[in-house]
Every structure is written in C-alpha cells, then in structure tokens.
Amino acid sequence: MLMILVAIITTTSRMPILVPRPYHSQERLITAGIWTVHFGIDNEGRDSQYRMRDLIQDMELDIVGLLETDLHRIVFGNRDLTRVITEDLGYYVDLGPAPNEHTWGAVLLSKFPILESTHHLLPSPHGELAPAISAVLDIWGQNVTVVVAHNGQEEDPLDRELQSAELARIMATSFPEPVIFLGYVVTRPHAPRPNPYEILISDGLMHDIDDEDMDRWCEYILYRGLYRTAFARVSRSTITDTELQIGKFVLPRSGHTIVNASREERYLRDYREVFPPTMYVSAQLV
Template sequence: MHAANGGYNGTGLTLAVVSTLVFTRKAPLNSQTRNQSKHGRSPFLAGIGIGALLFGMHSLLSDTSTMILWAWEGYPVRGPLPVLHGWLTMAAMTVGLLSGILRPALITTWSLYGVGCLGAAILTACHNWSGYYGGLITAFYLMAVAGPFITAAAKENPAVTFGLGFFLYNFMVLFHVWVVAYAFVPGGPLVRERTDWIMITMMLLIGLGVFNLRNRRPHDHITSESRPAPQHRRYHTLALCAINLFFLATAYLRFPPNDYKPYHEDARVVTAGIWTVHFSLDNHMWSSEYRIRDLIKELELDVVGLLESDLQRIIMGNRDTTQFLAEDLGMYVDYGPGPNKHTWGAALLSKFPIVNSTHHLLPSPVGELAPAIHATLNMYDELVDVFVFHSGQQEDVEDRRLQAAYLAELMGSSSRPSILLSYLVTKPLKGNYNTYVSETSGMHDVDPTDRTRWCEYILYKYLNRVGYARVSRGTITDTELQVAKFVVPKGEGEKAQIAALDGDPQRRNRRVQELDVPESWRFPTMFQGKGVRGHRYHVFNAPRYYKPA
C-alpha cells in the first residue's frame, strides 16, 4: 500500500515510532518474573507454541472474512456473510482474549485444548454455518491461549522463544502456500491440497505449548498476583468493548441494500467481462483494488468474472478484494471456491440477483486445480446461466483436455441462455477450443475472427451478442480485460429469432459500424484513442458491433 492506493504508511510509521519510544522508557515487563520461571518449563516448547499461535492468528484471524470464506458454498446463502456476520469472529476473539487474561489456569487445561482441536477440525471438514461455528471455536481458543503463551515466552530467553517461534511461523507460512502452489515449488506434490495437515500440525504445536505451561511443579500455580491488576483488566475490557461497538457500527453502515440496478435496464442490455486480476497486485506489486474498481465502473460492467482472486492467504495479505468491489460498485458477489479449496480463486460480481450458484473443481490430475462457478442470474426476469472458469497451465496437456470435456458437459447441461467468462489457454479454432465451442456445450465464440487470443475467452448461447471489446490492462495486472455486450431476449418471438441464428454463423456474426447500433449498445468513448490511465481499446483499436441481417 501507498498513499495513491489508500495506504497510511506515514501515519503507521509515526505511531510505531511513538509507541516504541513510550514502551522503551518503561521497565521491562518480565523483569520480576524471568528468574522465577524455571520450574520445569522449556524455552524450546514455549517457542514452538508461540510459532504455531502466530501462524494461527495471522492465517485465520487477521481478516474477519477469512474463515467465513472457508465455509462459503455459494447461493442460495446457507452460511455466514462477511459484512453481516464478520462481527461474530470479532466477538469470539474478544471473549477468548478476556478469558485468557482473567482465567489463564482454566484456558490452559487439556480439556479446553481438546475443544480447540475440535473447532479446528470442524472448520476444516465442514461448510456453511457448521464450518463457521468451528471457526468461532478456533478463534476463541487461539485468542484465549495467546496471553498465557506470550507471558510464558517472555519469561524465557527471547532469542530462543521468539527466534524459534518465528522460524516455525515462517515454516508454517511456506507450508500453507505449498498446498496450493504445489505445481510450482520443489516437493509441492507431497503436500498437494493438504490443508488438513496444516491444521493438524498447528494444533499439535500449540499442544506442545500447552504441555509446557502445565509442566510445572505443584507450587508454580497461577496466582492472583500474576494476573493483570484490576485497573488493567478494566482497561482491557473497556478497550475491547469499544472496538466491538465500533465494528458493529461499521457493519451497520456497510449493510448491503440489495437493490442493485444494471446500467441499461430499459434496453435489456448485459455488459459482461472477464479479467485475471493477479491477486489485486499490479506490475510493481502495489495493491490495485481501487484501479480495478474504477475500470469496471467506467466500462459499465453488469457482470464480471475475476480470476486469481483468492487473497485470503498470508502472502496475499488476507485481503477481501471481492467484497470491497461488491460494496463500492453496488453488486452481488459470489466469492467462488474458498481458500481451503486450494485454487488461486474465481469470483463473480453481478448487478443482477444471483439465484443459485455452485462451485466446481475440475479434473487436475497433475497441475494446479481449475476452479469454476456455475451461477444462475435473474436478468430482466429471465434466468441466465453464467460460468466463470480458470483452466490449467499450458504444460498440463491432459489436465486441460479433461477440464475442457468437463466444462463442455456442464455448459451443455443448461438449456438456459448462458455466458462463459473464462481463461482457457488455447488457440482459437484449435485443440480444446473445439471442445468448448461445440455441439456438446452449445456455446458460440463471441468473435470467431479474433485469432490473437490465448488465455481469455467469452462464449455465449441463446443471447443476442451485440458488442465485443478488448481493453488494455495498463499496469494493473498482466492480462487485458475482455468485454462483451448482450441483449436478453424478451418473449417467445425474440427467442425464436435468436434460436434461428444457431445454424447460420454468417448472419449471427455480421458486423456493423458503431453508428448502426443504438446508444445503449455502445461501449464508453473514453477508452478510444489513447484512452485513460493506460486503458484503451486495443488489438482492434475500437470495439466491434454485431447486428444479424
């Protein structure tokens, strides 16, 4: 982050310096207790517990959306939502932290450790509300043991406890990246899709920390003198209550109105786009959410598929770009397969209500998992299916063949008007292209004469395709934004006219000039010529328009 994209680096650095100066002017917090800690405890076990604790807090609790997206399974909504229910994560963390401060002896019992393990198992294995309940238990337990763990570690040699702790933390961070990046890293296939191993390892290491706390002589019990002073407890409680009230007020202000309208409702036009956003990191590795939002808004997109959109990992900052875009643009959102599904992400934003959606992990015996969303949208009282899909890598030929066959069958199973927003990794009119565009799928290419594509494609059926454009990426990502305009047929007469074009590609693909189409069918003029901020109509240097003869 920096000032241009909403960062407060200067403010944060100033506060850090002031806090450091204030803290270092006081006596060390462990000055009176360090020499009293040698009662069978081990600095190595304390460091192990700290490392697992830091990883758990950072990977699961640094954003209230993270565990909610672990449990997300699509529409109709059967589980928690980030804005409406994110406060529950904060509440569980608050109760856990206060419990660790006020009742440390209770928190460090083996029975409560078992409850924490049960919560982690439920979070890993279950979905919707059941999975999230496990997440709340995990949040409570991680925050509850934080106080006792840090206190025990501070009483030992910090070079050992925190040095070892951060070493193990870094190992766990790599571990939780390896399970999804297995196709690109050494030894990756050994831990492919093993998030369960990560959770088991984390809880076992935390168990060693609990063992260290309980491994003391009988007289080394937690007394009232070792707890925070009453005034400190009151301060902690009031501060946490204030944070929760602020969080609740913010959630109320962000409450979604769910009354979103498409840009050209009177003309029954749908503007759809596909964009690989590269984890909302631009070519210089700066956060790009605001520029993504601006381009989507200026192009008047009603439906957009976002690929490489899963940011709920430590290396991506545990950010929730899709929720940010949905709120700022006034759109419904399907976040796609969650971070525990081991993909790089696929998401769908829509001005139209999402009636139903399912998530698919396509066959990937060798390479990275290929995510897909199959959503049914209510477009002008007509049900239209939208597919968002990211194919496997070029090197994995068999993976891509299996994925093409799977998706063709999936699209062919729908008798409704459909749009595919995709990343296919194929040349036009060759190879797997002829599986995606086939009698099995029933889909048509948005422009069969566009021979310069390789990754992104838009396909459709039973809709009147009226426009197509390719917009340069600027510095936001490494992939362009492709956009198409469709008119949703109204009544049986219009549907019959579109159906009659299925067997007549010459009439269906008849191109016309921009002046020959209504104003509502046209793309914005601001991207003509040199465009704005590095975004312009490129390849053809202008949009293409279509009007059947």
C-alpha cells in the same frame, strides 16, 4: 460496552448500501467482462483494487468474472478483492471455491440476482486444481447461466482436455437456455481437440464472440441464446498484465429462443422478434 459499540458502528459502516442495478435495463443490454487480476497486485507491486473498480465502472459491466483472486489466507493478508468493488459500485457476489480447495481463485460479480450457484474443482490428474463457478442469474425474469472458469496451463495437456470436457458438459446441460462463458482457457482460436477451443465450442454448444480474432490465447468469451452486440479487448497497462475482455449482448424477449442461428444471423443483428413474421418477410423483400 464502548468496544462493543465501536465494533457495531464499524461493521455497519462497511455494509454495502447500493442496490445492484443493471446499467441498461430499458435496452435489455447485458455487458459482461472477464479479467485475470493476478491477486490484486499491479505491475509495480502495488494494490490494484481501486483502479480495478474504476475500470469496471467506466466499462459499465453488469457481469464480471475475476480470476486469480484467492487471497483469503494469512500469507496474503486475508484480503477480499470484491470488497471495494461491491461497496462502491453495488454487485451481488459469489466468491467461488473456498481457500481450502487451493485453486487459483474465481469470483463472479453480478448486477442481476444470483438464483443458484455451484462451485467446481475441474478434473486435474496432475494436481493443478482449476476453479469454476456455474451460476443461474435472474436477468429480467429469465434464467441465464454464467460460467466463470480458470483452466490449467499448457504444460498439462491432459488437465486442459479433461477440464474443458467438464466445462462443456456443464454448459450443454442447460441447452437451449442462454449461457455466457467467461474463462481463462489457454488455447489458440479454432484449435482442434484435444485443445480446449473445439471442446468448449462443439461439446458445450457455444459460439465464440469473435471467431475472426486470432490474437487470443488466455481469455475467451463464449455465448449462446443471446444477441451478440459487441466485443472489446481493453488494456489498462499497469493494473495487470492481462486485458479486460468485454462482451455486449441483448437478451431476447420472453418467448423468443435463439437456437441454431447461422453465423450471419449471429453477427448481423436484426429485430425480427419485434415484428410479426409477415412484416419481417415483407421487409426482406424490399
């Protein structure tokens, strides 16, 4: 009886009690990040979960894609890299493809309710099973699709091409609804097909969050149907050798859809949705 009581108390004490709440609801601001965390081991070989938590909290991330997270097996101690973050910060969690799929591992953390989620094993003729999550989030009453993915490496061009084509298909399916892509792509910016960049942008009907940043290779943030507000690449040295990329977006108000916006419109925010069309035209003429 005592053992049962101890088990119940222990289990109850570990249950998350924080209700997930977005950081900036009043401004309708969404902060999303993508981070390859190398199985929760830092550059010195130590556990990095608490330092990961601290940086995610400092950056006020509403949506987080974590890659290389599959530790749910005996050899890795059956660790759950989301436990500390969700208990201390309050997130909804999607753990991605199961361990028996033998992928790199992908996780989605969200301050917004996850309405539905699909786990994908991306095409891989050469055997590198790449994971992806496509999830629909309820963001202030509007559906926003978030895709978290880890493509294969550059040694397998066919794998990367087919995986990118499948990701593009997934994202194009929900057009014109808003989409955020958080992924490990392995491509140079603006690289033509069969490289992943052009496939994801053109076929997926997406925009690069910063198409002038030519110093990228692994991680990318793409988006559609949102106001782009900011982009940052944050390095915290020994937590992992991969930077945390962050994108900030504002969700259009209900009834406003962003389709076929020019590059200037995407990079220079305006508030035309707030004013009547006549007032916007008058302001432009001043």
